[in-house]
Amino acid sequence: MKDEGVIIIGAGGHGTVVASILLASNIKVLGYYDDDIEKQGKTFLEIPVLGKISDLVSDSKVKAIIGIGNNKRRKEIAQKFDFDWVNAIHPFSWISPDVNLGKGTIVCAGAIIQAGSTLGDHVVINTKASVDHDCIVGNYSHVAVAHLAGGVSVGEGVFVALNSTVLPLTNVGDWSIVGAGSVVTKDVLPNKTVVGIPARPI
Numbered sequence: 001m002k003d004e005g006v007i008i009i010g011a012g013g014h015g016t017v018v019a020s021i022l023l024a025s026n027i028k029v030l031g032y033y034d035d036d037i038e039k040q041g042k043t044f045l046e047i048p049v050l051g052k053i054s055d056l057v058s059d060s061k062v063k064a065i066i067g068i069g070n071n072k073r074r075k076e077i078a079q080k081f082d083f084d085w086v087n088a089i090h091p092f093s094w095i096s097p098d099v100n101l102g103k104g105t106i107v108c109a110g111a112i113i114q115a116g117s118t119l120g121d122h123v124v125i126n127t128k129a130s131v132d133h134d135c136i137v138g139n140y141s142h143v144a145v146a147h148l149a150g151g152v153s154v155g156e157g158v159f160v161a162l163n164s165t166v167l168p169l170t171n172v173g174d175w176s177i178v179g180a181g182s183v184v185t186k187d188v189l190p191n192k193t194v195v196g197i198p199a200r201p202i
């Protein structure tokens with residue numbers, strides 16, 4: 001499969017979004033791998049499901065990307081397989097030229113990543129999200145349709161949910177969740193779920 005296209009691990013809603021980004025970038029998609037028995041033999045965006053994730057065997061020459069929204073599951077898969085992890089960057093997004101992007105990272109349509117920011121591996125910056133200047137986004141984190149202000153630091157595996165905002169210079173600890181519609185005004189400890197305005201732990 002070397003140089004012949006990319007496989008997508010996950011054929012759910014997020015997997016098809018990743019497929020559409022690759023297609024919009026003129027990158028060939030070979031097919032999906034998904035453990036859902038119902039999806040075997042089906043096509044999504046005219047791209048076939050080639051087999052189960054459990055059928056996959058590591059091959060550092062195979063180009064792959066994980067199209068699964070769940071942060072813990074993305075980490076498990078990334079750690080299990082040795083593939084050539086590629087990024088999916090929608091052509092209708094803006095990434096400042098000095099941004100450092102990890103591998104396996106997805107930047108969806110309408111997303112903006114501003115100067116001085118650093119993103120880890122297997123990060124998802126979802127539709128119309130913004131990561132402003134000098135932010136750090138850790139491995140396996142997911143910024144949904146949400147906004148990180150300047151100088152925000154987000155740890156590993158953080159989920160910043162729909163329509164939420166993280167105010168300047170605040171930190172969100174590893175594996176924490178910022179609930180939909182929340183405003184983070186001060187640092188969030190690791191492994192917490194915070195909601196509301198101002199965001200408070202639940």
Ligand SMILES: CC(=O)SCCNC(=O)CCNC(=O)[C@H](O)C(C)(C)COP(=O)(O)OP(=O)(O)OC[C@H]1O[C@@H](n2cnc3c(N)ncnc32)[C@H](O)[C@@H]1OP(=O)(O)O
Nearest residue numbers: 126144145161162177178179180181182193194195196202
């Ligand atoms: C492209 C895409 O689709 S990307 C997908 C993005 N997905 C999202 O943005 C979903 C985000 N999810 C949420 O916001 C969830 O509500 C979570 C993760 C914060 C909490 O979920 P759970 O842990 O299941 O909490 P649960 O639903 O039991 O709610 C617990 C309490 O918090 C409240 N609560 C939950 N979420 C919120 C929220 N976002 N804002 C305010 N209050 C909230 C509930 O009303 C409930 O209060 P109660 O005990 O007084 O009734």
